[in-house]
Amino acid sequence: MVTGTSTAEREQLRASVRRFLADRSPSAAVRRWMESDEGHDPAVWRQMVDQLGLAGLAIPEEYGGSGGGPVELGIVLEEMGRGLVPSPFFATVALAGQALAASGDDAAKARWLPAIADGSLTATVALAEETGSWRPEDVAAAATPADDGWRLSGTKMFVIDGHSADLLLVVARAGDGPGLFAVEGASAGVNRTRLDALDPTRRLGRVELDGAEALRVGGATPFVRTVLDLAVVALAAEQVGAAQACLNAAVEYAKVRVQFDRPVGSFQAIKHRCADLLLEVEAARSASYHASSVSAGESAERPVAAALAAAYCSAVLTRAAKENIQIHGGIGYTWEHDAHLYLRRAKSSELLFGAPSEHRARLADLVGI
The missing domain is CATH 1.20.140.10 (Butyryl-CoA Dehydrogenase, subunit A, domain 3)
Structure with missing residues (x-):
């Protein structure tokens, strides 16, 4: 689905998403998925990507997306919130996708946004730590320059889909302040566990980093x-x-x-x-x-x-x-x-x-x- 900027096109987007979720994500299905190992239905996620184009919703067209933004994204999230839909959408598209798109880092966007848009890559953003603070200035995880990029050390808590996402965008402290660093979820030095969460429809993870290889994305604190x-x-x-x-x-x-x-x-x-x-x-x-x-x-x-x-x-x-x-x-x-x-x-x-x-x-x- 290609998003537009007119009210009529946005309402068409809303109606399409609402019909799809009513059919494929009723309450009984949500209860099944929240108790499953995956936490969501991979087949429904694939349909969201292929039939509705939701994974590429807020990604620029040059990277395989439909060129929407926070407004179109908000419409879809509002509909997903109505049904508490368990899905990689929030972490992958709303968090990581928007972060990459806003980074101004052309290399990072070219490397990861097309894979997010076609649904082959899941991603998330890791900010909070064991203190429970979400303020960037309270981040203690350290980013150290290395020959091949950066190395990250520290622990991240309450990471949405952190135990399963393919790509982690980690907020860590470098010499010029907190920055965003991309870490492959399966790389050495990354240990991930699923947390017991109050909300069974949204999975949270703990991510421990011990010298994990990373690439910097975007600038510092601002x-x-x-x-x-x-x-x-x-x-x-x-x-x-x-x-x-x-x-x-x-x-x-x-x-x-x-x-x-x-x-x-x-x-x-x-x-x-x-x-x-x-x-x-x-x-x-x-x-x-x-x-x-x-x-x-x-x-x-x-x-x-x-x-x-x-x-x-x-x-x-x-x-x-x-x-x-x-x-x-x-x-x-x-x-x-x-x-x-x-x-x-x-x-x-x-x-x-x-x-x-x-x-x-x-x-x-x-x-x-």
Whole structure:
């Protein structure tokens, strides 16, 4: 599928992805995949690549992609968030693909972007360490110059698909500050393990580096900050989709659950909960759309928009997931119901790339409060 820039083309993209996921990634399938060894369905991932062209969505046309950007990427992630779809898409396309495309490193883009676009390469970005901090300035992993490039040493935690990705883009500290370094996942000096995660629909890994060979990608600290901004904007889009799914589920249940001979949705307390949640989800969607729009270029507003979207969308998804469980009552707490999966996603993604409080603090710094 070739993406465009018009509203009609973007809505066509949304409709196509929604139909595909409704058919190939229903709740029952998600539950099967989250318990499998792979964590996703390779056949469905292949169809996403071949039939919809999603792997190349945000990759320039000269590298085999369709030339889209954060806006088109946000549309797909919103739809994936609605269904908690387990897939290499987020790590490979939203994280690594965007990082490479924004790097300005022509050699790195030519080497890896075509393989990402055709689905033959999975990739991810590794930033956080055992301290749990996602701030580039807190990175302790070391990058040492070597005859053949660089050597990396250190431990990375909470790496999305870190235990299985073919390519790792690792944030490590060099002489000029934190930078991004490409490491082949199967190379010597790389030890990877899967972590037990709260969210079973998203796999996280631990990556230990002991003199692993690496190639530098892009510049120093400002570029790493750009990579993180693009990541939180992508995550915000996914969170909006999941929050919308929670709202939809709560409203539908309120229509059919009868108490005292009336649907519970007719009670004022439930109406107010749903109405308040609708306002919050729509506000989150606006924040996400704005962040995606300004991230499509080199706007100086991107850091502010990214911090705002990260803080607000995380909070809204958590509230939506909790309200969904509350409105469902006892059944919402059971393993058989999907409500708990959305709460798990909410609490897990709330801490990815920094907690909401950290993004609020950064936002305050950026606007001079």
